[in-house]
Amino acid sequence: MARIVQKYGGTSVGDVERIKKVAERIKATRDEGNELVVVVSARSGVTNELIARAKAVCEHPSERELDMLLATGEQETIALTAMALHGVGVAAVSYTGAQAGIFTDRMHTKAKIKTINAGPIIEDLKQGKVVIVAGFQGINDDGQITTLGRGGSDLTAIALAAAVHADKCEIYTDVDGVYTADPRVVKTAQKLTEISYDEMLELASSGSKVMQSRSVEFAKKYNVVFEVRSSFNHNPGTIVKEEVAYMEKVVVRGVAVDKDQAKVIVSNIVDKPGSAAKVFRALADAGVIVDMIVQNVGRHGVANLTFTVPQGDSHRAQKALEPVLAEIGGGQVAIHEQIAKLSVVGVGMKTHTGVAATLFQALADVGINIELITTSEIKISIVVDIARVDEAARVAHEAFHLSQLGV
Ligand code: ASP
Ligand code: MG
Numbered sequence: 001m002a003r004i005v006q007k008y009g010g011t012s013v014g015d016v017e018r019i020k021k022v023a024e025r026i027k028a029t030r031d032e033g034n035e036l037v038v039v040v041s042a043r044s045g046v047t048n049e050l051i052a053r054a055k056a057v058c059e060h061p062s063e064r065e066l067d068m069l070l071a072t073g074e075q076e077t078i079a080l081t082a083m084a085l086h087g088v089g090v091a092a093v094s095y096t097g098a099q100a101g102i103f104t105d106r107m108h109t110k111a112k113i114k115t116i117n118a119g120p121i122i123e124d125l126k127q128g129k130v131v132i133v134a135g136f137q138g139i140n141d142d143g144q145i146t147t148l149g150r151g152g153s154d155l156t157a158i159a160l161a162a163a164v165h166a167d168k169c170e171i172y173t174d175v176d177g178v179y180t181a182d183p184r185v186v187k188t189a190q191k192l193t194e195i196s197y198d199e200m201l202e203l204a205s206s207g208s209k210v211m212q213s214r215s216v217e218f219a220k221k222y223n224v225v226f227e228v229r230s231s232f233n234h235n236p237g238t239i240v241k242e243e244v245a246y247m248e249k250v251v252v253r254g255v256a257v258d259k260d261q262a263k264v265i266v267s268n269i270v271d272k273p274g275s276a277a278k279v280f281r282a283l284a285d286a287g288v289i290v291d292m293i294v295q296n297v298g299r300h301g302v303a304n305l306t307f308t309v310p311q312g313d314s315h316r317a318q319k320a321l322e323p324v325l326a327e328i329g330g331g332q333v334a335i336h337e338q339i340a341k342l343s344v345v346g347v348g349m350k351t352h353t354g355v356a357a358t359l360f361q362a363l364a365d366v367g368i369n370i371e372l373i374t375t376s377e378i379k380i381s382i383v384v385d386i387a388r389v390d391e392a393a394r395v396a397h398e399a400f401h402l403s404q405l406g407v
Contacts, residue, residue, distance in 0.1 A: 002167040003035040003125065007135065007157030010044030011174040012231035013077045016084075022172075022231060023084035026130060030090055035125040037160055039135045040081055041153040042073025063108035067137075067147045070109075071096070074134035074153070082132050092130040095121075097137035097145075102156065104138035104146045111138060111146035113155065113218075116163035125164070133160060151212030158215045162222040169224055171211065172231035177238030178203070178210055180402040181255040185390045188403035192253065193236075196243035199253050199345050202379045206343035207258030216240065243347050251348035251355055252400040255393050258341040259386060261291070262314035263371065266305040266321065269331035271298030278324050279305060286320035288313045292341070292374040292381060302330070306372060308383060311337055339371065340389035343381040344396055356380055362399035368392050 006026065013019050022040075030036055050069050054061040061069075078094035085092035101117030124131050135153025140146050148155050154171060161169035178200065181189040195203075197220035204213045210228055219226060219240065229237025247253075269275050276295065283290055293307040309317050314335045325331040349355050356373075359380060363370060368391070372383035384392050397403065 001033045001035065003037075003164060004029060005037045005039065005157055005161040005164065005166045005169045007039040007153060007169075007171045008041065008081075008231055009153065009171075009173045010041040010046070012172050013040050013081065014044045016080065018231075019077070019080050019084050020087075022081060023088055023090070025231065026081075026085060026092075027088050027090050030130055036130045037121060037125070037164060037166070038081065038130060038132045039153055039157040039160060040074065040077040040132065041135050042070075042077055046073040046076070047150070064144060067108050067145050070147050071134070071137045071145050074136055078132045078134045085130060085132075090130055091128055092132055093124060094132040094134075096134050097156070098139035100131075100133045100160070102133075102138035102159070104140050104148070106140045106142065106144075106146070108144075108146055110149040111140065113138060113148065113159050116159060118160070118163040121160075122164060149212070149214065151215075154212045154215035155218060158219045158222075158224050158226060161224045161226065162218075166224075169219075169226035170237075171226055171228045173210065173228060174230060174232060175210065175228075176230045176233070176235050177228050178208070178240070178254070180253065180405060181393055181397050182208065182257065185257065186255070186394050186397045188397065190403060190405050191235075192238045192405075194239040194241060194247075195253060196247055196347055197240060198243060198378055199347060200240050202343070202345040202376065203254050203256045206256035206341065206345065206379070206381060207260070208254065208256040248348045248351050250346055250405065251352045252344045252346040252396075252402065253348075253405075254345050255396045255400075255402065256343045256345065257389050257393050258343075259389065260311050261308045261339060261341050261383070262311045263306060263308055263336040263339045263383060264314065264317055264321075265334045265336070266325070267332050267334070268302045269305060269325065270328055271301055271303040275303075275328055276305060278328055279321065282320045282324040283309075283317055286316050288317045288320065292372050292383065294372050294374070308339075308341065308372070338386045339383050340386040341381055341383055342389055342392050342396065343379050344400065345379045347378050349378050349380070358399050359396055362395045363392060366391065366395055368395070 082094040104111035
């Protein structure tokens, strides 16, 4: 007997037929004698629909009321899942985040979990009940309903797994696991048997969104091992866990592409202390998230700064920069949207040399130009022409023999 937390995402509970399928899966796990806490998301599309409705009645809806509204999406699926379980003879009870004892801070729409009072859930488990918990929501010290940010049901599941000391945490989604690259782009992409938290985080920040990043960070902090797998089949998924020594044998574990990037070039800015600070302060104040930053060597008293921002932020970035450049004296802003970021990620980079050389040579061989480069301990990211980034991903995948990874 094991204590298991399962999380089913929006597509897994997308309609009543899917909910019945999920109930069967839960029943099968329960029939093996396991204790089970199940976290569910809203049906896919529901959260977006609710946000659209909120905006239709009020241009800037209050965040408290937004949370009140969005929490209903998950409330629908917990009740239906519990009913579906009753329908197949399984004792089950549904709880909202508040009822499940999930306490958060006061930040409406992006609250952080502070504590979970898991006593009552554990009591239910001991009585043989399957406990169904609404993902993505909690309650703050003022008794107000809060939500945890988009994709927050993952966080609910990971945090509950830590709180109830689960033996196993399974994140069910509509993909089979984490792949060496996007299988729609790289036909030879392989499903990974396992991956470290840090690799998963770097891949997510590089454009392969399988899970909400905050929940992976949380899992790392509390050492919650979890498996990402599909609710549409019975294939084993990918285990996400702490880095272990043998993982370093694989130099590159995955290739990720992010097409939602724009390149901002600030040219001819006065090369003196404080210029860069002013530029990035203005961007931060405008709420623009900056990713890769490159500054060239100053010449004739001026320098160029190049960086990337999410495409949707590029015009806000331009607007924020114009007054600052006027203040500093000189400098022009240009935005290039036809670019994309490609990243190769692997903990083995810490101990292997030549990773950058291999990547750059492979791209040079097919004539793909590299516009920007940044690195972290376990990642190399480059910016290339968006028209060639899929090809670049295939070339990088081949260069690191990821189709033959056999992991
Ligand atoms: N329903 C929420 C969302 O769509 C939470 C989740 O699905 O994880 O963001
Ligand atoms: Mg979701």
